[in-house]
Amino acid sequence: MHTSNSLRLIGAALCGALFLSGCANQLPQRSxxxxxxxxxxxDHQLQIDVGEPKVLELPQRRVRVHDQKNFEVTAFEVTRxxxxxxxxxxxRELYEVPLGAVAVVAGIGANVLNVVLLGSLPDSATRDWxxxxxxGLNPFMNVESNGxxxxxxxxxxxxxxxxxxxxSSLPWAERPVRVLAGEQSFELLTDRSGVLRLNLLDSPFTEQDIGRLGMLLLSVEDDRDETRAEASLLVSHTLRGKLREAHxxxxxxxxxxDVAQWVHRVKRLSDLGLEEEASELEQSLIELTRNDPELQEAFLKALLEDAGRLAADPVVN
Structure with missing residues (x-):
């Protein structure tokens, strides 16, 4: 008797657990x-293009740095x-059971009607209902619900x-370039086009003993994979002799x-072969005299007569 009661309790517990857990209603697989x-x-390489010639005869030089990579590209179609x-x-069985009963009756009625109508009713009415x-009538299963x-x-x-x-070959844009000048090392930045504008008459080179600056060693490094590149530029003896005076x-x-000394400076830079620097100084002096039209006119006149240079205020033009 005791054994019979135990079996009933175990059976009831199993049925209750099955009722509470229920069965998942499988839906169509989705992909x-x-x-x-x-x-x-x-392959990954950095390339420093210092231009030609390899020996600097002028204080300014544009150096281009490129970041070059070779990839193997594989395309896959992925299906999940x-x-x-x-x-x-x-x-949910509280409302699904009565609705299920209604749906079964409606489905049977639709199938009967479908026979009369020679199968013209859609499957959603005859089968899906x-x-x-x-x-819905199954107490251990809910109806399908996409929601x-x-x-x-x-x-x-x-x-x-x-x-x-x-x-791919991309510019080393706004990235550092290390420049070793004599015993000093500097870190300069390229522009958005990957161009480093070197100017030996500008900081930080002016802080060095320019007369002894015989070579510039340029290097770049990508910290992500330690790819490196180096290039060198020699500074000619002739240029080294001009740099201090030009500075x-x-x-x-x-x-x-006075005006005569300004003209002398511009003319002397031009005589040294530093035409770009002469033009920059010329424009700086024009800007300096902008608020004094008489002084500016005197400078432009002396520049033409004593140095043979025809200059004008770029703002006016």
Whole structure:
């Protein structure tokens, strides 16, 4: 007797657990498709183009730095398949059971009517109503519901579509370039085009003993994979002899000089072969005299008569 009561209790507990847990209503499997591109770096090089000639005869030089990479590019079509189901919730049976009964009756009626109408009714009326009704009548299963469906990843399939080689050459834009000048080392930045503008008559080179500056060693490094590149530029003996004098002509105080001394500075820079620096100083003096039209006119006249240079205020023109 005791054994019989125990079996009844175990059976009741199992039935109750089955009722509470219920069965998930499986929905049609869903698939997602996407393309994945895999890029494998095969080669990485940095290139420093110091231009020609390799020996500096003028104080200014534009140096271009390129970041060059070779990739193996593989394209895959990825398919992800998901198992979908409606999780069981016991309290939904309170309304699904009566609705299921109605749906079964309606489905049977639709099938009878479909015979009379020679099969012209859609499957949603003849089959789907009965399927919905049977799921509703089942106390251990909820009807299908896309709105509260859950899903689990069932499988992933990748199919290779294409494989190709890809080359890129990008400017070393706004990145550091280390410049070794004599015993001093500086870190300068390139512009957005990957161009480093060197000017031996500008900081930080003016802080060095320019007369002994025989070579510039330039180097770049990508910290991500330690790719490096180096290049050198020699400074000619002739240029080294001009740099100190040119520096004084450009940077000594202009306001204490008169018009004749201004003209002498511009003319001397031109005589040294530093035409770009002469033009820059010329424009600086024009800007300096902008608020004094008479002084500016006197400077432009002396510049033409004593140095043979025809200059004008760029703002006026």
């Amino acid at each position: 997602e498709h996407e393309e994945r591109v895999e890029r494998k770096l095969l 398949r998901y198992d979908r189901y409606t999780p069981y919730q016991p309290w 009965i399927s919905y009704g049977m799921a 509260r469906a859950e899903q689990n990843l069932a499988s992933i399939e990748e199919v290779q579509q294409d494989r190709r080689m890809e080359y 004084d002509l450009i940077f000594d105080d202009l306001e204490d000089d």
